[in-house]
Amino acid sequence: MAVVTVGADQLQQLGGSPPAVHHRSRLREFLAAFPFIAPSLIGVLMFLVLPVLFVFVLSFLEWSGAGPFKWAGMQNWVDIFKYDGAGHSIGVTAYYVLLNIPAQTVIALALAVMLNRKRRGMAFFRVLYLMPYLTTPVAMGVIWFWVFQPQSGAIDHFLSLFGISGPDWLNSSRWAMPVVAAVNIWQYVGFNMLFFFAGLQAIPRSLYEAAEIDGASKWRQFWRISLPLLNPTTLFLLVTDVIGSFQVFDTLYVLTGGSGGPGDSTKVMALNIYNVGFQGTRYGEAAALSVMLFGVILIFSIGQFLFFRNRTTYEYSQ
Amino acid sequence: MSAITLTSPAVERAPLLRSQAFKVTRLTLFYLVLAVIGAMFLIPLVFAAFGSLKPDSQILTTPAWAPPGHPVWSNYSNTWGNFSQVETEFSTYFYNTLMVTVALTVGQVFFSMLAAYAFARLRFPGRDTIFWVYLMTLMVPNIVTIIPLYTIMDKIHLVNTYWAIFLPYCLGTPYTIFLMRQFFRGIPQEVIDSAKIDGCGDVGVLRRVIVPLSRPVLITAALIAFVFSWNNFLWPLVIEGSQSHYLLTVGLANFTTGPGTGEYMNIVLAGAMITLIPMILVFIIFNRYIIRSIQLTSGR
Numbered sequence: 001m002a003v004v005t006v007g008a009d010q011l012q013q014l015g016g017s018p019p020a021v022h023h024r025s026r027l028r029e030f031l032a033a034f035p036f037i038a039p040s041l042i043g044v045l046m047f048l049v050l051p052v053l054f055v056f057v058l059s060f061l062e063w064s065g066a067g068p069f070k071w072a073g074m075q076n077w078v079d080i081f082k083y084d085g086a087g088h089s090i091g092v093t094a095y096y097v098l099l100n101i102p103a104q105t106v107i108a109l110a111l112a113v114m115l116n117r118k119r120r121g122m123a124f125f126r127v128l129y130l131m132p133y134l135t136t137p138v139a140m141g142v143i144w145f146w147v148f149q150p151q152s153g154a155i156d157h158f159l160s161l162f163g164i165s166g167p168d169w170l171n172s173s174r175w176a177m178p179v180v181a182a183v184n185i186w187q188y189v190g191f192n193m194l195f196f197f198a199g200l201q202a203i204p205r206s207l208y209e210a211a212e213i214d215g216a217s218k219w220r221q222f223w224r225i226s227l228p229l230l231n232p233t234t235l236f237l238l239v240t241d242v243i244g245s246f247q248v249f250d251t252l253y254v255l256t257g258g259s260g261g262p263g264d265s266t267k268v269m270a271l272n273i274y275n276v277g278f279q280g281t282r283y284g285e286a287a288a289l290s291v292m293l294f295g296v297i298l299i300f301s302i303g304q305f306l307f308f309r310n311r312t313t314y315e316y317s318q
Numbered sequence: 319m320s321a322i323t324l325t326s327p328a329v330e331r332a333p334l335l336r337s338q339a340f341k342v343t344r345l346t347l348f349y350l351v352l353a354v355i356g357a358m359f360l361i362p363l364v365f366a367a368f369g370s371l372k373p374d375s376q377i378l379t380t381p382a383w384a385p386p387g388h389p390v391w392s393n394y395s396n397t398w399g400n401f402s403q404v405e406t407e408f409s410t411y412f413y414n415t416l417m418v419t420v421a422l423t424v425g426q427v428f429f430s431m432l433a434a435y436a437f438a439r440l441r442f443p444g445r446d447t448i449f450w451v452y453l454m455t456l457m458v459p460n461i462v463t464i465i466p467l468y469t470i471m472d473k474i475h476l477v478n479t480y481w482a483i484f485l486p487y488c489l490g491t492p493y494t495i496f497l498m499r500q501f502f503r504g505i506p507q508e509v510i511d512s513a514k515i516d517g518c519g520d521v522g523v524l525r526r527v528i529v530p531l532s533r534p535v536l537i538t539a540a541l542i543a544f545v546f547s548w549n550n551f552l553w554p555l556v557i558e559g560s561q562s563h564y565l566l567t568v569g570l571a572n573f574t575t576g577p578g579t580g581e582y583m584n585i586v587l588a589g590a591m592i593t594l595i596p597m598i599l600v601f602i603i604f605n606r607y608i609i610r611s612i613q614l615t616s617g618r
Binding site: 026029030032033034035036037039040041042043044046047048049050051052054055058063065066111114115119121125126127128129130131132134135136137138139140141142143144145146147149152153154157158186190191194195198243246247249250253254255257258259270273274277278283286287290291293294297301 | 348349351352355356358359360362363365366369377378379381382383429430432433435436437440441442443444445448451452455457458459460461462463464465466467468469470472485486487488489490491492495520545548549551552556566567570571573574575583586587589590591593594597598600601605608609612613
């Protein structure tokens with residue numbers, strides 16, 4: 001804005017034509033900034049924007065990993081439901097999200113409330129609970145794979161002390177998914193806890209003091225003050241967690257040996273994309289599955305946003 | 319407190335003592351619960367450390383919580399070098415991972431810094447539009463771009479090269495650019511103006527003013543890149559076909575998918591520990607910055 005005024009001032013003195021000088025200074029500005037943004041611009045256009053546009057195109061093409069592309073029309077979109085179990089994988093993914101998100105959110109909130117007090121060592125426990133968040137998911141998956149081995153694993157060893165024999169965990173189509181969800185909760189609950197903790201810290205103490213004077217119990221204070229005022233935090237976490245859960249891959253790949261088994265009981269959408277694309281070399285169909293996943297994630301994000309926006313949020317001022 | 323207790327009549331002393339005992343018990347219980355939860359986060363790692371040091375004869379028969387009688391350190395050298403039963407070489411995976419991670423981190427921090435400086439401190443046509451495009455790409459799930467990205471890499475003949483692993487992430491990422499831009503905008507204009515009066519150009523301002531003042535956000539950005547690259551799995555898995563190019567995560571995952579799954583668990587656990595130890599060290603040293611980076615995200 002300032003540049004435009006300076007340009008106009010100079011023009012009045014010089015009596016030249018306004019657009020030319022204006023244009024030249026804008027060009028100079030652009031040339032000065034270009035070296036700074038060029039690398040990231042190339043990166044974003046080439047490896048983010050182009051792939052997003054191309055995945056839509058590819059979903060109408062046939063490509064086997066080599067040679068030219070062939071036009072396939074709607075064939076890929078028909079085939080993913082006919083042969084690749086697209087519908088099934090949506091169901092499996094939704095089941096995983098349902099096992100994962102509510103439990104993870106509730107546990108994270110409970111941990112945050114427990115650690116949100118002025119006592120010795122709270123910072124230490126916060127750091128300790130966050131630790132799994134940084135550990136390599138594939139390496140942790142390998143360790144949990146061993147812990148859940150039938151008979152020789154730690155869980156079955158422990159259960160056998162009480163004369164219980166485990167239900168074959170990862171080899172059981174009933175238990176495999178809950179195990180995967182539990183491992184992911186173990187990994188990410190501390191991360192969520194930290195967000196809730198930051199949210200709780202931002203709530204002014206005076207609100208609790210006022211409630212205390214009115215004789216409200218701690219339990220009531222939680223439901224009437226903490227929870228409503230945490231709404232923005234909860235929304236942010238639910239949206240990002242659901243988006244993340246829809247893409248679950250690393251842990252699940254390792255725990256199920258890359259198969260999505262037993263049967264297809266843990267074949268989530270991300271694993272299906274991987275299998276159809278890189279193992280079946282049907283990249284067109286894999287692209288169609290990718291577009292479908294993108295659509296599902298978008299619908300859920302918008303839905304969640306609308307749901308929370310229409311609920312009352314309480315404003316407070318300090 | 320004790321003075322009150324002493325001067326109070328005996329009748330009143332009893333409930334006070336009881337409430338104090340109650341308080342102590344409650345506090346002990348509270349810490350006990352915290353410790354048990356903390357143990358649940360640590361136990362798998364302790365078990366893995368134990369297991370990685372057990373001999374073949376014990377790994378499947380002894381309970382995971384039993385420490386190894388005589389630590390078998392050769393498990394680690396077997397994993398690191400060539401282990402005859404399972405074809406693997408973790409030293410190669412380790413150096414591959416280290417190389418790719420360093421290249422990705424240096425590139426991502428440097429190029430993000432350049433872009434963030436332009437968005438925060440320069441005025442040029444198209445600035446807001448370009449920044450808006452960057453922000454929009456934050457909404458794209460990673461997995462959606464894997465298939466088209468592979469296709470693009472194939473067309474430019476980069477499949478099966480180290481370049482392909484880090485190139486998409488080393489030219490600056492929108493998220494890091496966004497974080498840095500927020501930070502750079504907070505630097506007072508007067509400081510920059512005085513540097514310019516002293517004869518600094520944009521590069522001089524960046525080097526002599528922005529970088530020294532932005533150490534926290536630069537360290538945070540470096541950590542984000544480092545952790546991302548070290549833990550990255552799906553992309554290296556699909557883009558690298560030959561074992562000599564494998565990263566640690568891909569080499570590890572191979573153990574659970576290949577033949578003989580569940581055997582040689584001690585060797586596999588040693589591999590997992592080799593992968594995890596650098597991350598755990600990073601966490602112990604930098605946990606302040608990591609917590610900070612999470613809080614930066616939440617403040618959005």
